[in-house]
Amino acid sequence: MKIDITTENGTSVAALCGELDHHCAKDLRTQLDKFIIGSRPQKLVIDLKNITFMDSSGIGLIMGRSKLMKACGGQLVVHSPQPYIKRVLKLSGIERIVSIT
Amino acid sequence: MDILNEIRFTMPSLSVNESTARAVVSSFLVQLNPTVEELSDIRTAVSEAVTNSVVHGYRGTKGDIELTVRLLPHREIYIRIKDKGCGIGDIKQAMEPLFTTAPEEERSGLGFSVMESFMDSLTVRSKVGKGTTITMRKRLSRHGD
Numbered sequence: 418m419k420i421d422i423t424t425e426n427g428t429s430v431a432a433l434c435g436e437l438d439h440h441c442a443k444d445l446r447t448q449l450d451k452f453i454i455g456s457r458p459q460k461l462v463i464d465l466k467n468i469t470f471m472d473s474s475g476i477g478l479i480m481g482r483s484k485l486m487k488a489c490g491g492q493l494v495v496h497s498p499q500p501y502i503k504r505v506l507k508l509s510g511i512e513r514i515v516s517i518t
Numbered sequence: 519m520d521i522l523n524e525i526r527f528t529m530p531s532l533s534v535n536e537s538t539a540r541a542v543v544s545s546f547l548v549q550l551n552p553t554v555e556e557l558s559d560i561r562t563a564v565s566e567a568v569t570n571s572v573v574h575g576y577r578g579t580k581g582d583i584e585l586t587v588r589l590l591p592h593r594e595i596y597i598r599i600k601d602k603g604c605g606i607g608d609i610k611q612a613m614e615p616l617f618t619t620a621p622e623e624e625r626s627g628l629g630f631s632v633m634e635s636f637m638d639s640l641t642v643r644s645k646v647g648k649g650t651t652i653t654m655r656k657r658l659s660r661h662g663d
Contacts, residue, residue: 436540439569440533446624470540470558472565473632477624501558508635509628 418445422452429458430496436470442478449482459491466497475502476509483515494518519596523549523589531576531583531601539568539585539599546587547595552658559636560595560656566629567599567652573625575603575650593658597637602649609642 418441419434431449435441453461463479465471483493495517498506506517525546529535540561547557564585571583581602588596606612613634618627634640637654644650 436537438533438536438565439573440536442624470561470565472562472569473626473628474569476628477626480626481624501555501562504636505562505632508632509626 420445420448424456424458427459428462429456429460430462430464432464432467434467437465437468437475437478438470438472439474442474446478446481449478450485453482453485453489453491457489457491460494461486461491462494462496464496465499465502468499468502471498471502471505473505473509476505476511479511479515492516519588520591521588522591524586526584526586528582528584531572531581531603533569533572535583536565536568536572539583540565542585543587543597550589550593550595550658556656556658560597563633563636563654563656564597564599566632567597567654570629570652571599571601571603571650575601575605577604579603593660595656595658597654597656598651600649600651605646605648606642606644606650607646609644613642 418437421432423430479495486493493515495515498517506512527542529538543564544557544561547560568583584600586598590596611617613630615628615631618625630640633654637656639655641653642650
């Protein structure tokens with residue numbers, strides 16, 4: 418799992434690459450939380466374009482970061498999930514809480 | 519049960535083996551030429567089941583997880599994931615969407631929902647202190663023929 422975070426005009430983009438499962442979710446959570454708390458972006462976009470696999474561990478990760486962003490006064494957006502990842506997102510009903518673009 | 523082909527392997531309950539299980543199942547199923555969507559469904563369901571064993575079955579301890587994949591007639595896939603962990607006291611409750619006993623680890627409680635949705639059938643057998651066996655089946659389309 419690779420993560421690359423860039424920021425421009427108050428919006429940060431966390432581009433993830435690889436497979437998102439329980440094994441790598443913990444490290445990813447630590448990295449994202451450190452960034453959110455340290456940088457306080459107004460908007461954090463989690464870019465899933467290069468995520469080739471995601472199970473419900475990814476749902477837990479997204480929900481947790483959404484809560485943290487709200488607590489910090491910001492907003493979380495999920496961007497470009499692959500079709501098969503969209504199915505997991507839809508099943509979870511997460512689109513009622515998090516914007517998916 | 520008429521078994522056309524079968525693999526069975528045992529792995530320690532390390533989280534890194536969640537991807538190992540997905541890779542092994544994918545490789546084995548190549549012979550049926552599944553669609554991308556079918557393979558994705560099966561990989562996701564296997565990942566959920568193995569993660570359940572790692573996170574819940576053997577919580578804080580280590581043990582073995584046995585994965586069996588069988589090819590049955592009419593392009594049907596049989597998958598069994600078995601652990602000898604702590605078991606599930608109330609299977610009905612455990613299968614309710616969003617129910618989790620590990621909220622501190624941000625478990626979404628959707629594992630069984632994903633398995634049920636992405637496979638044709640799901641059976642969970644468990645005994646407290648003895649372990650859990652998850653059995654799933656899925657019939658592939660004729661795409662690969």
